[in-house]
Amino acid sequence: MTQTPSILVPAGEFWMGSPEGEGHDDERPRHRVRLRAFLLDQHPVTAARFVEFCRAAGRPFPGQPSWSGDDHPVVNVSWEDARACCAWDGGRLPTEAEWERAARAGTETRYPFGDDESRLGEHAWFRDNSGRQTQPVARKAPNPFGLYDMLGNVWEWVADWYGPGYYAASPEQDPRGPGAGSWRVMRGGSWSLFDVLCRPAARNRLAPKLRGLNLGFRCARDAEPRSGGD
Secondary structure, eight states: OOOOOEEEEOOEEEEESOOTTSSOGGGOSOEEEEEOOEEEESSOOBHHHHHHHHHHHTOOOOOOOTTOOTTSBOOSOOHHHHHHHHHHTTOBOOOHHHHHHHHHTTOOSSBTTBSOGGGGGGTOBOTTTSOSSOOOTTOSOOOTTSOOSSSBSSEEEEEEEOOTTGGGTOOSBSOOOOSOOSOEEEESOOTTSOGGGSSTTOEEEEOTTOOOTTEEOOOEEESSOOOTTO
8 A cells, every 4th residue: 555644734824815916916915814633645646556455446547757756746746636546445525725725834934944936946846946847756755734736746636616716705614715716726836837836825727627747636634524514
């Protein structure tokens, strides 16, 4: 078995989004969010782990690029593929707010290591250092929560529908995104992108049935049972 280790992300409050003058319009308004504790995979789901899922579920394994290996993030997976794999592994996709809380790791700077983008190469695979391909997981420095590859390497599917103006109406406690939409949210940037898109606040979206060679995911789990369908 190649089950991905999980990290406990503690309950707490954080500023979600970007302040005026930073980032893109859909990252604003910056707003306060409170989240329960949850567990998150320490790194993206690997190709080896996704093979195990496909064998157990009787699903075809999606073609991987020639550069990929067992310890690379699985790519070429749709949102539906990602959701099904997480369910098989006893989890779920993280919400967009959970993902950003984990990526920020208790910090309020542009990156979890500060505001100096020149340090991104210590923590992430992106256009300037990736060789234009995915790289094995957990080879760069972890963030303060002990999570690897939250920025760069692959975009990560999250649970939420995308809404460009959702932040203005987002509830403060455990937001879960719009009730419907055309696109699902992706977070974190990837090996193919510049540093400006490899920030905790940066958002992207894609139709849930689409796939890409820079698109993967990681799984979340509740830290404790939720009652009453909450």
